[in-house]
Amino acid sequence: MSNNNNKSSHPESEQYKSKSETLEETEITDSTEEALPAEDATVIAPEVGARRSARTNTENTSQKNYNELTRINLIFQDQHSEHGFRRAQNDVNEALSKKEILLNKRFVLDSVLGSGGMGTVYKAKDLRKVEAHDANPYVAVKVLNSDFKQHPNAFISLQREASRSHLLSHPNIVTVHDFDRDGNTIYMTMELLKGEALDSYLYRNRDKTINKEMALKIVGQFCRALQYAHQKGIVHCDLKPANIFISDNGVKVLDFGIARLASESKLTDQFDAGSLGAMTPAYASLEMMQQKKPEASDDVYAAAIITYKLLTGRHPYNEQPAVAALGLKMQPERIDGLTKRQWKALLKGLALKREERTQTIQEFYQELTEPVKFPVFRVASALLLGVVGWFVYKNYFVPDELAVFVETTKNNAQQCYQAKDYVCAITSANAILKVAPDDDEAKSVLANAERDLKLTEINELLMAANNCFLSNDYSCVETTLEQVLLLDSNNQSALALQQKMEAEKLAEAEAREQESKQLAELLSKANDCLERTDYQCAIEFASEVLVIKHDEAQAEAIIRNANYAEQKQRENFLKAEKILKDGQTCFEKLNYSCAIAKSESALEFVPGHRRALRLKSAAERAIADAKKNITIE
The missing domain is CATH 1.25.40 (Serine Threonine Protein Phosphatase 5, Tetratricopeptide repeat)
Known part of the structure; x- marks a missing residue:
């Protein structure tokens, strides 16, 4: 999850050493307690002296941790190439193995996973999970960088990210557990993902051509996450490869730290996270740079850039911010291997001006994707659904042409269904039924595709609910199971997990009560x-x-x-x-x-x-x- 998308090609192998060696640690002294009279010292020394000593030790430890974490962040800020970042990461990980950093007597920082505009993300061991003999005691901890922390609303930003990530319970959005602070160190804990960030994936495949099917599969998953967020009235506002993770359980979108409420959202929020200035210029829309009210099309712009980069390995505007690209009248280079319709869809997503850009992420992905074969009829099926009805088709097609259309689109629907592209199958089947409402084969494909799409969504939600359950995040479990039961009110797996969760909550409450009695005794x-x-x-x-x-x-x-x-x-x-x-x-x-x-x-x-x-x-x-x-x- 490193922020290396804007790094230049030259390595800076030794640069980070100078700043780390000159950084000084500062000690905090406590002057809030008055000196005690000598004759009273023996009377109150047990409590006051011990309390003062413990607090001073805690404050000094917190300050030392903060200094060390600041030093680490400065090391990464000094890197301007992927090569430099990797060297810094290796050196920092070696240092962490020798010098333990413990946050709030609970999270032991193990290694660096990545660094971005808001801060640095670490793999950490949760000592409470260790005490509970959890088989997987590791979590991810994001620590705000020193510059970002100086902003008066930095803590609010992290709180918003945690609360909004709870609101955004979705298989393609990372699960956030909590946020807290240890002295001057502000941090957030989230699920630890296995896999790699998209920026790392792109760097690893920089000399290769990523398969179009694989690229669009990745795009489809992060688009689903964005679509879900947009439905909740939330715009990500900092979408980039570093905030997309390819995990064992699919693609996950991270870092809703500067997410903002869309202008049309019914939600209210007095805090504008965009004021923190943590957006990434190479992926920020023109309107974001101009600090206009956020809209879903701002995320469309970033998604289109990432799509272009997945397909070519290059930024469409050579890493230039939107305002510079507009001033230089830059145009994205045509991508070989895309159909006319796909290129037009991508180009529309890359439009520098909001009024010329695709307005929704769903529209962007639907226009971008189409069956590998028979692309003309996929276009026709979409047009049929959205624009014209039965009588137009009856007048437009002569009987032979209509029969050819139905047969070809039917083959297309079957191919989409077999490829498990249920949205494509549903679109094609509906197109057929517009012109041939009694076609039994189209009805069958439509019913099967809708059923399987629903089952896929349910299974993804159940997987997310189980992950939340394993993390003891019962609020997340409840929210996710509600979505499952809306799709299938009698889903036995959901009801069983719900019952298991209630039993677990009851058992934990009883255990807490028993523990309380034992402690009192x-x-x-x-x-x-x-x-x-x-x-x-x-x-x-x-x-x-x-x-x-x-x-x-x-x-x-x-x-x-x-x-x-x-x-x-x-x-x-x-x-x-x-x-x-x-x-x-x-x-x-x-x-x-x-x-x-x-x-x-x-x-x-x-x-x-x-x-x-x-x-x-x-x-x-x-x-x-x-x-x-x-x-x-």
Whole structure:
């Protein structure tokens, strides 16, 4: 997911080292607490001192993490070629293996997956998943870069991306789990995909010609994701190869970080993510550059550029922004291998002016795709559906021509169906039924294609719901299953997963309740031990609490207080021993009053000290005996 689409051809092999070596780490000091009077220090040191020390350590760790992540991002910003990016990625991954970066005591950054306009994406280990013995404890973590973070609305942007990605529950859109911050570091967690980003795929195949069928298959999947987002009233606004991922489960669209509400959307949002300026100029439409209200055709422009790049390996406007391409009067070079209709469709998507551009992503993809064979009749079938009806066709075709059209389009519908291109099959079958409404074969193809298309959509949604379930994202499961049940209200797989989810939620609630009771019991025992001054007992019970809940503040406080009290106890014992030594010397010199005084001083440090009690008792007896031997004459 690296942002390498605008990189020039020259490698910069050593450039990133200079900035990383000169970056200085800054320490944060806490000046919010006033200095304590010396006489009060021993009274409040257990809580205040430990709290201050823990907070300072946490802040320093967070700041060091932030500095290191900033340094890493600067390394990637310095790269202007794919070669430089790969070298930087290898060096950073090696550094991460030697120096652990932990966010919020939960996410251990493992390696860099990519870097873009908003920030850098890492593979990370989720320690909570490790504790739960999850077979796959890894997630993707996107950390905002330092420049982007400086914008006052940066945190809002990440929040919008997380919330909108939850809203956009679709098989071709990446699942976002949550967003958070650790000190100055703002980050978001999402599902970890297996595969490669489209920019990496294009780079790997830069010396090859990507098969047209494969290219259009990729286009079809990210177009479905965009179509779904547009139906929700959301325009991506930063579509580019780095934000498209070819995973084991199909193509996924990423990074709705600067997604904006379409001008016709009924949703409301006071925050305009476009103000963050994170768009990529080579893929941004003219209107986006002019900061006009977003429309679906802005994503069409980016999708058309990506399609052109998939088919040719080149940017249609030589990586120039739309405004420059318009000023230079640039025209995309004709692509060999595309039919007239396909080239016209692509050219219309690439139109620099919005009024000349295809308006919807669905229209763009439908015009771009057509059967490999009999292209004329695919065009005819689409025209038949959208423009004319039965009587026009009856008057336009002579009987022989009509029969040829029906037969050819019927063959085309069958071929589309066998190739599992159900939309094409449905379009062709409907075209036939417009002119031959009683054609049983066309009716059969239409029924089968509609049924199989529905099953495909249901299976994709079920797969997405299962992925959400495995991630414990029940909100995503519910949203996705709602879509399944709209298509098939009695779908047993959906109902079973729904039931399984409810059982899992109930089990988790019961487990949380049981855990809460167990924690309360252990904390009660730890406090009892603390009151009895049995500090080791208190530490043992509090440590059991932290095994169950590693960030339980009360248990941490008990351990801190017990350790402090135990240390003070040891110090007092040593003081008492030293005083008793002096008391013993007094006793041996027959200075019994001194011995008694020393014993009492030792008892103030260690009440009930046996040796002190014995020495005091012996001194008192000696005084009593001495008095008996005194005679008055």
